[in-house]
Amino acid sequence: MTSNTNNKTDPSEKFPQLYEVFLYKKKDIIAIQEKLDINSNTLKQIEHEPDEKTLADSYELLLKLVVNLIPIQVKLDIDINPVLEAELRRDKASSDKPIRLFDLLLCLEDDIATIQEELGIVSYTNQEMAEEADKNARVYLRKFEEFHGPLEDDL
Template sequence: MVNNNTNKSPTKESLDQLYEVFLYKKKDIIAIQKKLGININANQEAVRQSKEEITLADSYELLLDLVGDMLPIQEELNIEGNPILEVELRSYKASTDISYREIYNLLLYLEEDIITIQDELGIIGYSNQERAEEVDEKARAYLQKFEEFHGPLEDVPIVILQKYGEMGVNEIRFTGEGHPLFPNLSPQQLHEIFVKNSANTDQCPCLEQVS
């Protein structure tokens, strides 16, 4: 996340970081649009590349673009967004009048709105995707070991979802690219879900290979 010391004049590094965070939010919104089947024209999908000199005005203009993209999504999902963002879009301050602190606070409001929609749709945001995929990579390594030890794993969706539900996992989440992710479950839980007719899960010798 961008440096949140907003009381000092922003450095070039802080301005670059702020703009980069907005670029990630743009990717998050594009992923949401794709999930909802909203048409995205080529110009909209081409996220702007960082320029040599990033200004507060650049981040502010990108923020307003993102808020404009979010409003129809929130309307379609019947989700109330932060009213401050809509007011900001309607008022459109002159870019020279906006401060770093104001933009940073607006970023936090935008982030909250995006997370609400991602939770509704079961999407992992780009800013959290790296960590989520690390968890996912470990889970897939566990499953490979289980399959080597036990043979074919459970692949009937209704059975898998039922077992997930018994463990309190009520939805399968997806990356921004649309790839399914395993929740952050322990090897024992994954064993119980995917190994057919598993018994004495805690003592299964295959778990020693993934510990």
């Protein structure tokens, strides 16, 4: 009996959520570039985004992000992640395994977080979550005041 199991993932397989995560990382890197007055229009250029984001599209965006991250790390004298640096030198056109791409995403997130901490920048994702939590808290407070009346300071 033979098995026809293939361990490779088709690079054209759709992974839209993964691509969206890389777009958030793109916004983080652009904010860092602006803070450091690094004039790089590479990420700011409006490019045609693929309608159906594949694994290959996510990998291509990852490489663009790494290329833009390295000059920032050099400017801040922060070590370049050897895993990401090696990935840039690979000959493959794309990663064929989602798990590999997730591993590279974690490396990228770690590098971005290190830079943000160094510069005192709140990440785009964290800022968005904080704004959403603030909005939700205001809605709950408004509902509470509607039901119980306005809050007063007893001090």
